[in-house]
Amino acid sequence: VNLEDVLPGGVGRLSSGSRNAITDVDGVAVGNRTLDEPAAVNTGVTVVEPTDAVAFEQPVTGNAFVLNGFGKSTGLMQLRELGTIETPLALTNTLDVGTAASALVDHSLEAAGPDVRSVNPLVLECNDGYLHDIRGRHVSATDVHAAIDAAGESVAEGAVGGGRGMTAFGRKGGIGSASRRVAVAGEPRVVGVLVLANFGRLRDLRVGGVPVGQRLAAESATGDAAPGNDDDGSIAVVVATDVPLTARQLGRVAKRAPLGMARTGGYAHHGSGDLAVAFSTAPGDADTAADAALDPVFEGAADATEEAILSALFAADRTEGRDGHVVDALDAAAVEDALRSYPWG
Amino acid sequence: VNLEDVLPGGVGRLSSGSRNAITDVDGVAVGNRTLDEPAAVNTGVTVVEPTDAVAFEQPVTGNAFVLNGFGKSTGLMQLRELGTIETPLALTNTLDVGTAASALVDHSLEAAGPDVRSVNPLVLECNDGYLHDIRGRHVSATDVHAAIDAAGESVAEGAVGGGRGMTAFGRKGGIGSASRRVAVAGEPRVVGVLVLANFGRLRDLRVGGVPVGQRLAAESATGDAAPGNDDDGSIAVVVATDVPLTARQLGRVAKRAPLGMARTGGYAHHGSGDLAVAFSTAPGDADTAADAALDPVFEGAADATEEAILSALFAADRTEGRDGHVVDALDAAAVEDALRSYPWG
Amino acid sequence: VNLEDVLPGGVGRLSSGSRNAITDVDGVAVGNRTLDEPAAVNTGVTVVEPTDAVAFEQPVTGNAFVLNGFGKSTGLMQLRELGTIETPLALTNTLDVGTAASALVDHSLEAAGPDVRSVNPLVLECNDGYLHDIRGRHVSATDVHAAIDAAGESVAEGAVGGGRGMTAFGRKGGIGSASRRVAVAGEPRVVGVLVLANFGRLRDLRVGGVPVGQRLAAESATGDAAPGNDDDGSIAVVVATDVPLTARQLGRVAKRAPLGMARTGGYAHHGSGDLAVAFSTAPGDADTAADAALDPVFEGAADATEEAILSALFAADRTEGRDGHVVDALDAAAVEDALRSYPWG
């Protein structure tokens, strides 16, 4: 049972791109470096390259929205001021953000030549400390470089890269991706999303809108006490598009990602770093879209976020971690059963 | 058929207060002044009084969140700076905000004595121009005063007060309200919400999470071309609670209202004024809650927002307006049918 | 003695435009409506028209920055979301903001045709309640329309229009204006500023940077207890430019206005509405300037703000107001003496 079987039409009314992934936006590449060693190390790095050029030399226009700022992401201040992204985006665990930031700096210094003395690394994070020995600070600069080197159009989902140790809705979470085709001012465009999903309680899970988590939690041996990040989960969302947009407009787009998150059952808990970064790959001299034409982009961003989260859940495998901690995969068959028998009363 | 029949358990897992309305928060009162004259005038004013004292003399702590700022609400700048609400909140149509603001000023000058020379009126708005002769600027100061005078614990819903001419999901919208009981640091508390719902397309409507709007739109004579505010709808949300919170914390609470909005199918369209104001009625010398105790408040705010929107739809009656415009009531039986036959294929 | 005598080179190193006023930016017009009746009424409206077209039909790009939000200005929410100004800007007293907003709505409904049903009026304010019977709500829609009708290239300064009853640094304040010529990407451009100055304590006044207020306050019969708005003064700054800028960039420009304010001795007191609105009159299809070219614009905005405040002080006449309140004009000769004898030993 996979997501397509449970929700044949996917989420919402828009169609997906050919890969149904963020890399449906031309030029965007995704790479993973996964660290897993039995019973202790479950972490990694996922890199989103916003352009096939050197990012520092050809920054893309971007912006961010923070729904809940209990998080350690870095690079957002300059992103908001200048509206540009000048490094690949790295997604990793909370305590290795500094390492990843330094690695992105080194990467840019090397790629962009000897006169560069200022780089704004963009690193997003969630906390995988339930499954992973996060205090061990296992991610190295080499791992970040490996993720960059591995970047391509294919997007692995689930317990990979930065998503290796993440938990969502009391079940195994991690990396998910989806895309939507939209028409903006008559032009065919794409909105792509990649999420690092590490949030939510099982009882709150909604699939296709249906609150299946109520039933799953009732039937679960662990019930509400599902393992993982009941209180301190987070989600990082990356939204890419080829629609030519200003930084102000991309800030508007980023604000729609939480709408998709909400529809999966997330409440943006106190201890959550809930944020979205949005960027446009359109060349700098393109005429930017009118604000009045943005509704399809908003819809695409919300729907692709909702689907990317579900996709991460359906893709992720049961994972054993530190100190005997185990997080099961979501039981897709049970989801299907719950969904098909809804409403229940 | 009413909302309780369609969703017997309501929205989410928390129980409602005795009125299932914002007035379940002690001291909060709601009043309406409805203006309707055949075929032209469909508007009004809804007032939320945050305290049973004179607001200017005993301001409550508050804050706001703007999801999409295409709107003309006033008073938010000072609310964010000082974290206090010093007048009743008025909800009315877009073009009569100035009139309502002036009326709140006069009300406060009179209520608070001859030395007062500075008042920050708080007015939220949506655009009822599809049904209402909004250009006629029909709301007067007298209407605002009448709404204040009418304020009490009973909350009328649907096409009343400021909601008289509003449209939501292509069907009649307006005022809705709901509440949730929450436990914060062991104390029983209440979160109450009142919405002015004027947003959304029929095809996007979700009830209890189920995308019933897909079916309703397919079966509708007007289909996607449902009348009203396809592109420029708005929603104003007022969240009240008796949990003692700082202004910073209330800003966090206000950010959860859009999560409930999203679950009804809203995308916060370009032309939407989507915002939430949150306030606490707790006395100023109460010990404020710890941030780590806020999750139930977040959940209550999101769930009550979702239910208040649905409640507005279920309560609102078919309304005839200017130039032959008509907006039907939501067909609750059709919603029930769609919901019970989901998934459909 | 006037400002040019005291500071022959003006403020900073940039030269002024031909009028040394905001109307040096092509298309910008300023109009005043002054209300003064002996011993009670000292208020008015100043209007800045950002373009010689109907603003609603040809909005200009704009943004705002709030240094201290103890104020009742309206229209900022939509300005920040969309980055456009669609009405003239009105500056008036605190309690008549609603009246002015309604008048701007009516003006736009009439000017822009019968299909317009949504208008975002932009009104800035300061509190003239020390000299003016502000509780009397004397400004009418007619006054706003009169200010619009009076708009032209000549800019009156001092106790006129919205500045009629304002106090700055314990002396008579009000409207001031200045401009700077700047080169941006090789093109000659203009930055113009208009202020409504109603803030500051005499002891803090700095002219040309020199803290002359220390001496003036020591010599003043009233000393620190200078009349007026010791605690609750405000300043509204309007920055205009013909540099083609995005809304994001104009937000950056608006943030420089307080730097000029600071140099006159302002601290942005608790009770102050300190804000700046910046707009560009460049046509929408102009290529926007690179961020790296903005430094001259920042410098011009700060310097013109500093000079506009001083200009308001030097231009404003002694004014008698309600209940025997009197605010003297700044003693320009004493300023000159203090400045020329600085440092004082």
Place this chain on the structure above:
Amino acid sequence: VNLEDVLPGGVGRLSSGSRNAITDVDGVAVGNRTLDEPAAVNTGVTVVEPTDAVAFEQPVTGNAFVLNGFGKSTGLMQLRELGTIETPLALTNTLDVGTAASALVDHSLEAAGPDVRSVNPLVLECNDGYLHDIRGRHVSATDVHAAIDAAGESVAEGAVGGGRGMTAFGRKGGIGSASRRVAVAGEPRVVGVLVLANFGRLRDLRVGGVPVGQRLAAESATGDAAPGNDDDGSIAVVVATDVPLTARQLGRVAKRAPLGMARTGGYAHHGSGDLAVAFSTAPGDADTAADAALDPVFEGAADATEEAILSALFAADRTEGRDGHVVDALDAAAVEDALRSYPWG
């Protein structure tokens, strides 16, 4: 010639604390680790410890304001959300922020015990790349720990710690500090400031408000083309106080730091990371001050910032750096001459 000689009364009307440094606020400690090797390495780390307890276990209330966000500081997102500072603050060079962040994480993991799995490190930065081989990434975790270990009440100024390679107004800048005694609600309190000053053009320098930089630049061999960071300088300001304040109020305090910066002649250039962090050392259960009592705190924050910047300039020595780059110390005697002969004609 030192600052006290040039400005006998210091800046403003408030008196200084006994050290005239940020450590006049009880519990605050400052430590430096300076790295200098001939002709290449001129950098370091300055640490501000907000409390004499382990910060992670007893976080202080804080907030931040970003005037210009061209910078790479980290930790601000969570600071704004939760209003707490849970690590020492580190100030270092732009490209070693990641290293410093990781070192603060390790420090906190060790200090706060084995159950800690989430730490928000707070690192501010300026770019010392004119004098320093910044691409060499010379700062190590050991250097950060050494700065923490060195923390005490004595505050070194000038070309030390993170300030080792910084340039301000075309002359040697770096670390500066000052404090002000204020009365808040009748209680004697302290506001202390520490700056990392790396901004400004010589021609714009103002001392005691007087634009002495005009004269210094005219007389300088290098004139406007003073070396260093003409375009991309930055300033980081740390404001400490023992006034009990909420995070919201501390955000208001942080906004006053740029007013002091402006009075030294800064314009917050495009390429500048201009930001201020403010925190309160008052115990969490103290009754917070009323907003209406904040004016002295605002004044102290602005004045201490102005003086701390000047103090950094007067304290810093001529420094030789990479590739033959040299930055002279400010010629204090020339400043004194210019100031005493002002106005100049």
